[in-house]
Amino acid sequence: MAGKLRKTNPELLLQRRALARYQRFLPTLLLKQRLIQGEIVRARQERAELQARIERRLEEIDRWLGAFGESLPGPITRLVTATGVRTGERNVAGIRLQVLQEVEFRVAPYSLTATPSWVEAGIDFVKMLLETRESLRLSIMGELALDLELRKVTQRVNLFEKVMIPRARENVRVIRIALAEEQTAGVGRAKMAKSLKRPAAAGVAR
Numbered sequence: 185m186a187g188k189l190r191k192t193n194p195e196l197l198l199q200r201r202a203l204a205r206y207q208r209f210l211p212t213l214l215l216k217q218r219l220i221q222g223e224i225v226r227a228r229q230e231r232a233e234l235q236a237r238i239e240r241r242l243e244e245i246d247r248w249l250g251a252f253g254e255s256l257p258g259p260i261t262r263l264v265t266a267t268g269v270r271t272g273e274r275n276v277a278g279i280r281l282q283v284l285q286e287v288e289f290r291v292a293p294y295s296l297t298a299t300p301s302w303v304e305a306g307i308d309f310v311k312m313l314l315e316t317r318e319s320l321r322l323s324i325m326g327e328l329a330l331d332l333e334l335r336k337v338t339q340r341v342n343l344f345e346k347v348m349i350p351r352a353r354e355n356v357r358v359i360r361i362a363l364a365e366e367q368t369a370g371v372g373r374a375k376m377a378k379s380l381k382r383p384a385a386a387g388v389a390r
Contacts, residue, residue: 189355191362199359203352210344217341219277220334227327234320241313263292263303264310269318279333281326287315 189195268288274281289311294303 189358191359191366193363196356196359196363199352199355203349203356206344206349206352210341210349213337213341213344216277217334217337220279220330220337223276224327224330224334227323227330231320231323231327234316234323237316238313238320241309241316244309263294264307264314265290265292266314266318271322276330277333279329281329282322284315284319284322287311287318289314 266287267290269284270286270288271282272285274283291307
């Protein structure tokens with residue numbers, strides 16, 4: 185629980201400094217909030233594009249159905265395995281987001297003469313599908329991280345705008361009024377003391 189506000193000049197100085205500090209920091213928070221909001225819009229657009237790309241890839245499988253029916257020991261996906269993912273980082277308002285650099289694949293050995301001619305193209309197709317799926321996964325993770333950070337920043341913005349800055353302003357106002365009243369009362373007491381001294385001084389003179 186906060187202590188009682190002291191109506192003193194040192195406390196006034198502290199409250200003024202606190203107010204200036206809050207007002208200086210708030211624009212930085214607002215800028216970060218806007219940057220994250222813009223990045224979330226971009227991330228959602230990217231997610232939608234990747235999802236649409238995956239859907240198009242899946243629709244393209246229809247063209248392969250006839251070929252998939254050709255002689256092959258097991259599904260073509262059996263030949264392709266994602267063995268690793270290399271990612272980089274992108275910094276957005278202090279938030280580190282992973283971006284896909286490369287998906288590493290292992291292709292099981294197969295006979296070029298004993299397998300259908302479409303197998304090589306089919307392997308490339310599966311690789312593209314897996315890469316797009318990995319990009320989508322990282323995009324969703326990034327969007328979740330941005331959403332979480334936006335909530336934190338928005339809470340801090342609200343704290344500064346609705347609590348800390350108004351409270352500091354009110355404290356400054358209350359202290360200034362109290363000091364002004366105290367100064368006025370002091371002047372009044374000084375005048376009264378001066379007026380009381382005058383009759384006493386006049387009596388001594390007589």
